[in-house]
Amino acid sequence: MPESLISARGLTKKFGDFTAVDGIDFDVAKGESFGLLGPNGAGKSTTMRIIAATSRRTSGTISILGRDPEEHGPQVRAHLGVVPQQDNLDTELTVTENLYIYGRYFGLSKKFVNKKVEELLAFAQLEEKKDVKVEALSGGMKRRLTIARALVSEPDILMLDEPTTGLDPQARHILWDRLFRLKEDGVTLIITTHFMDEAEQLCDRLVVMDKGKIMAEGSPAELIKQYATREVLEVRFGSDRNKEVAPILREMCDRIEELPDRILLYVEDGEALLEKIVAKKLHPNTSLVRRSSLEDVFLRLTGRSLIE
Amino acid sequence: MRSAVQIADARANKPGHQIYAGRARAIIERASIALRSSTWVPIATGFIEPVLYLLAFGYGMGTLIGDISTSAGSIDYTVFIAPGLLATSAMNGAIYDSTWNVFFKLNESKLYQGMLATPLGPLDVALGEIIWALFRGLSYSIAFMLITAPLGLVPSWSALLAIPAAVLIAFGFASFGMAITSYFKTYQQMGLIQIVLLPMFLFSGSLYPISVYPDWLEFTIKLLPTWHGIELIRDIWFGVIDFSSFSHLIYFLVMIVLGLFFTTRRLRDLFMR
Structure with a gap:
């Protein structure tokens, strides 16, 4: 294993009677893009704040560099x-001023920061907005500025808490592209997300969290391989008939998940299974064959969907 | 060129490095950049208020009152209220930045959260914000001095020492104001500050000597920072420095220390718990 930048053992955080993070272990290697995947309230943000030295743990150990x-x-x-x-940009200042003063908070010299600001404006594609107050920026621009601001001190580790929540698809893709560049430059990324596509896109390795605990760990591909089959067949028979046919379908596949609106069937070959189902004269209203995703991994591990 | 890490490492062995990075000036720099684009109306009103009191009470009511007898002898009423109003200017200035502006940054813009994600500590933020608030108190009191001097209300050159004293008063009020604000969560609570301040100003001897009160009330007023501020400036104004002047100085030093202590602790509890 390459050099470990972050190492946590039995990390626990309690708020009164509530246990937000419940004895988790993880390591993050240098240059790695590490993800914390889980639904809201899983303890991801709390873990991030402990790493960021803005929250004190209740017990366990953690070492950062x-x-x-x-x-x-x-x-x-x-x-x-x-x-x-949530963006906490300085709303009284312009784009440039936001970047500049953040560098000054780290104690960096004016000369260094001024040079760095130019570079970051280009990186965040905000050159045309450089003298605009941040209130006038779109959601995606604000997010890019927040990321650029976090880079002003040339950090070894970039911590991103739900980086694309609330952004439209186009803004998300622009942001992902920027984050890929950082990854290529060797910046270690730590990302929390409840979007499985984001985790698949950005993370080399991730932990699946639920109720303060780590349920599984691995690369997206490994997790899918371990906790799901290659393909998923989704069938809908209408809410009344779903219950009726489920026992029959259960006999025909490796694993089955009954959701309120549809049934998920886990198999190696979805098309083949669908043919068998149709041959039994069970005609689903709709059917869909797709590759397994992290969503399926999460469902398997917790019995719940990521986004509820 | 030192990196952010080298700068933090260099500080690591100093006592209190967890709460103070020695960079309150970065917070002051931020405030001075923000000032360029802020609106000047609330700044002007904070300064004008004491001037209006001077005109209304000094030149209006004052003509009915004539002279007033104090420990410094019998003096013209307008001259009597001028130092009290200068102290009020300093307090107004300090309170403006350390209460409402701080409330906004704490609760609306989450500005301090962003600052404290850097190597800055809560004492950097507290000290920077409080010193900035003090600047406003300083500029208000200088402006007030510039208005009163040509009117013949400043008795001697030594009265210029009222300016550094006003800085001390502003420091005390800014420090305490920020501490109290940091515990407030709603606009209703913030309204309390206004409700408390006006009577504190009116009844603390700015407009008449508090010897007119019954003993118990006089004693109560003497516990208030407004009274200590007004008396301190008045002592300097009329050149009657004695033991009580020093007690006022000590009062404000204690206020500064307590305010900084509680603000720092509160910021840590809010953003680094």
Whole structure:
């Protein structure tokens, strides 16, 4: 295993009686793109804040570049670029001023920051908006600016909490493209998301979290291989008949998931199964064969959907 | 050229490095950039208020009152209220930035959350914001001095020492104001600050000596920062420096320290819990 930048053992965070993070272990290697996948309330953001040295753990250990964030908070934060779930840009300042002053918070010289700002404006594709107040920016632009701002100190690790939540598809793709570039440049990324497509796109390796615990760990492909079959056949018989046919279908495949509106059948070959079903004169109203995704992995691990 | 990590490492062995990165000036720099694009109306009103009191009470009511007897002898009423109003200018300036502006940054714009994700500590943020608020108090009191001097209300050159004293008063109010604001969550609670401030100003001896009160009320007023501020400036204004002047100084030093302590602790609890 390559050099480990972050290492957590038995990491736990409680808020009163509520356990937000429940004894998790993980490691993040240098240059890796590491994901925390799970529904809202799984403990992803809390874990991120502990790594970012802005939240104190209840128990367990964590080391970031060999340092305990509780004892070396400012040093740990100097290594990180943080993109929070909700943009907290400085609404009284312009785009350029936002980037500039953030560099100054790290104690960087005016000369260095001014040069860096030009570079980041180009990276975030915000050159034309550089003298505009941030309130006037679109959601996607604000997000790009927040990412650029996090890069002003040339961090070793970039922390992205739900980077594309609330963005339209086009803005998401622009953002993903920017993040790919950072990955290519060797920046270590830590990403939380409840979008499986985002996790598949961006993460080399991820942990699936639910109710403060890690349910599984691996690359997206490994997880799918381990916890799902190659293909999924989705069939709908209408809400009344679904219950009726489910026992029959159960006999015909590796695994079955009954959702309120449809039935998911896990098999190696979806088309072949569909033919068998039709041969039994069970005619579904609609049917769809697709590759298994992380959504299926999550369903398997928790019995619930990612987005509820 | 030092990197962000080298800068943080260099600080790591100093005591209190977890709460103070020694960079309150970055917060002041941010405020000065934001000022360029802010609206000047609320800034002007904060300054004008004491001037209006000076005109209405000094030159209006004052003509009915004539002279007033104080520990410094018998003096013209307008001259009597001028130092109290200068102290009020300093307080107004300090309160403006340290209460409503801080409330907005805490609750609406989440600005401090962003700052504290960097190596900055809560004391950098508290100290930077409070020093900035103090600047406004300083500029208000200088402006007030510039208005009162040509009117013949400033008795001597030594009264110029009222300016550094006003800075101390502004520091105390800014520090305390930010501490209180950091515990407030709603606009209704913020309204309380306004409700408390006006009577504190009116009844703390700015417009008449508090010797007119019954003993218990006089004693109560003497516990308030407004009274200490007004008395401190008045002592300097009329050159009657004695033990009580020092007690006022100490009062504000304590206020500054308490305000910084509670603001820092609250910011840490809010954003680094």
